[in-house]
Amino acid sequence: MxxxxxxxxxxxxxxxxxxxxxxxxxxxxxxxxxxxxxxxxxxxxxxxxxxxxxxxxxxxxxxxxxxxxxxxxxxxxxxxxERTRGWWEEYRDSLPPRLLDLAEMEHHAVSLRVAQVINIPGLLQTPEHARALFREVVPALRQHEIEYRVSHRIKRQAVLHGDRRVPYTALVHEAALRMQFGGREVAKAQLEHLVRAGEEPNVTIRVIPFDGTSFPTSGHGVDYAHGPVPALDTVQLDTTHGIEVVDAGGQLEKYRLVLDRMESVTLGPEASRELVHRLVHDM
Missing domain, CATH: 1.10.260.40 (lambda repressor-like DNA-binding domains)
Incomplete structure (x- = not known):
């Protein structure tokens, strides 16, 4: 052995x-x-x-x-x-292991549910938006490191548009929609991309409006991957000091409740789409 x-x-x-x-x-x-x-x-x-x-x-x-x-x-x-090497293995010497784990988790998920308060979810980002975010990483990344991360992030998006088309629900705060990372043109193109992504049958985007009620969150991104059975669900938290993995039963139940409560204060998919359209129009 x-x-x-x-x-x-x-x-x-x-x-x-x-x-x-x-x-x-x-x-x-x-x-x-x-x-x-x-x-x-x-x-x-x-x-x-x-x-x-x-x-x-x-x-x-x-x-x-x-x-x-x-x-x-x-x-x-x-x-x-399972012995198959995933596409993310080509980045093993170029990116932190937790980013590879995130891609592997998404690839094997039965469905995905994410929440973001400040940023657009990674699976819905344009390359230009992602590049602008990576330029703000502390400590600063070198240009080739930025490009590796952008490439990896875009390849992760295949779970939404490839053969499997994993069911995906994104809970996004209005604050994230109004952030103009990379400037006005990059931000506008990102919102237009978000509208198109929300038209995919497997993608649901729900916006938490500024005038909504309170909800439980620390401000960190939450990625909840549903496994083949609930006991094999996984949560990855995008914190300021890196990605944290959560898989204990009590913790999984906590984050299911957190996401349920966040979703309860969102606009419906159609109203969310209309809000994004208005933001694009106002730019």
Whole structure:
């Protein structure tokens, strides 16, 4: 069994879920090892994803832990069996690993739901808008680093327009629509792009207006990716110090509620589109 170097967040999730199943079954790593006929170190390495784990081993461990959620077991086994390298791997030596994890999360999501208060969601940005944002990163990025990030961000958008067309809901505050990153022309082109994106059948854009009621948020972007089963949902938070990944059950429930409450104060899709049209007209 080969040691796995720098596993992605998705592959680390397999080990984390196996650990949760073991703990839920009330078994220690040592007890699990004895039942499986292996060493405690191997169980720990599987759970930490230092070793790869086969789909068959995933099913064996889940059975041993009396897991009755067959959909969860099947989903974990499918994740373990997957060996295809995604397009994002070409950026592995050029971008922070968390950006690659974000692309991988979006690629495998059953549906996506995001919320942004200050910025246009990344999957809805034009190259010029994205480039303007990356020019403001602190510490400053070099030009080739900016171009790598712009290229990566635009390629991520294939989940909306490619063969799969993942269902996507974006909750965007009016403040984000009025920001003019890159200047008036770039901002106007971005809003026009937003209108066109909202016409796609799998894309829903809902605006939180300035005159709306209060809602829970820290101002950070929230990307909620629905997995094949709710237990495999993932949240990525876009904070000032980088991307944070959230996948514990209680945290997932919290962010589902946060997004529900944010959506409850949005305009409907048609009214949102009309608001964006007015902003374009006023520029």
């Amino acid at each position: 080969a040691t796995r170097s720098a596993p992605t967040a998705r592959r680390q999730r397999i080990g984390a879920e196996l650990r949760r199943l073991r703990e839920r079954a009330g078994m220690t790593a040592a007890e699990s090892a004895r039942a499986l006929g292996t060493t405690q170190a191997q169980i720990s390495n599987i759970e930490a994803n230092r070793f790869g784990v086969s789909a068959e081993r995933v099913r064996t461990l889940a059975h041993m832990y009396d897991c009755t959620d067959q959909r969860l077991v099947d989903a974990l086994a499918d994740m373990a069996a």
